[in-house]
Amino acid sequence: MNAIKKSVGEKTRALILEKGLEMFREAGFEAATIRDIAKSAKVATGATYYYFPSKEAIVAAYYDHVQVTHEAKVRELILGETDLRERLGIVIHSKLDILKDDRKFLGALFRYTGEPDHPLSVFGKGTKSQRAHSAGLFREAIADVEITDELRQLLPWALWMMHLGAILFFIYDESAEQRRTRALVNGVLDLVTQFLKLTSAPVIRTFLQPFQGKMLGILKEAGWLLES
Amino acid sequence: MNAIKKSVGEKTRALILEKGLEMFREAGFEAATIRDIAKSAKVATGATYYYFPSKEAIVAAYYDHVQVTHEAKVRELILGETDLRERLGIVIHSKLDILKDDRKFLGALFRYTGEPDHPLSVFGKGTKSQRAHSAGLFREAIADVEITDELRQLLPWALWMMHLGAILFFIYDESAEQRRTRALVNGVLDLVTQFLKLTSAPVIRTFLQPFQGKMLGILKEAGWLLES
């Protein structure tokens, strides 16, 4: 057994994933059936369930791959870039670049957003590690900025939430090449970075302090804080 | 025909709705089946489809009713209240009061959030009038505050978004009687009202102007602005 070569199972899994995404892109998430996907991958219907617990799980697996790709891309692009505004732009825009051709089925990822116990819930326990990974990219992007400890803990999550909102907006955005989303992201990032500069002023800090504390407390209880 | 009395159809519809919600509360949205709901309401399975185009539509109809109730409640409570912070608190907390026992199936409302063309999508065209109604409550709540025209248009939507986030947080909130959600809402509202006071200062205005313009442009194109 060559350790480098994929096992049979891994190849089958990859094939199902590939064919599934192919069909989602063509027909959309609803219209593409598990039976069709299985047929296209030349396996039995039941076999897909050996690898993916549900239809949505195929999209989730795609998203896992997106995260890996994104992380690599960010590390490549961010290297040597010291300006905060630029760094944040790289993180978000490169994510959208990766997702750009798959807006049609990306919405399936949001299906269980309102169901805390579902394994694929965006905010649920089942996706905790992915969230942490994703927020980690933002933590790195702001690593060199001088901010309070509270902000250093809060900001990655605020930015992660913002990036989630951007993806949602992206899905709805019918402007050519989703220019509107890009513009909105840029506008928000401008605002965020200008805002961060302001926080060096004591007046602003006092103003925000109680709210920061409350938010931190909530995140802590929810088990959302990154192990630093 | 008595104009006050409900027609037979309305009674049946109401019965299906009532029994449906009953079962959703007991078993959750997934576990309750259309067949069971029909049985419980003593109608044929097909009859439920005469009134509700889908299972989710029952939850949507519930939400319609929530909106009507909410609007009435807000108008009652807000009368004579002049403090902005209080007025906003009334709008959001009374909404949560209405929803409090139905957190278990409320998540079904968010199922199509990522699917722009679905009739039940939270941000889609099919729910536009409900959104406008809901945002209208916020518009009224801020009616007497002195703010720029831009903010007067933007703020109802910002608050509506915030209230949507609060509902989502509410669904996830496992603290006793969802106290954490209440605290978070209060914290955010404090911040918002303090922030609005600051916007009377020209410095802050200049800082926010370009972003406000951009947001307004986007909302306008998306057809989201309230007819004033």
Added chain:
DNA sequence: GTCTATAACATGATAGAC
């Protein structure tokens, strides 16, 4: 227009044999 009754369909998901 408001249903009943029943069957049928499509499809996501599961069980169990090999």
Added chain:
DNA sequence: GTCTATCATGTTATAGAC
């Protein structure tokens, strides 16, 4: 790890009663 058979359930269809 893969298959076939089967199930459960949302949804549609048909045909008709009042």
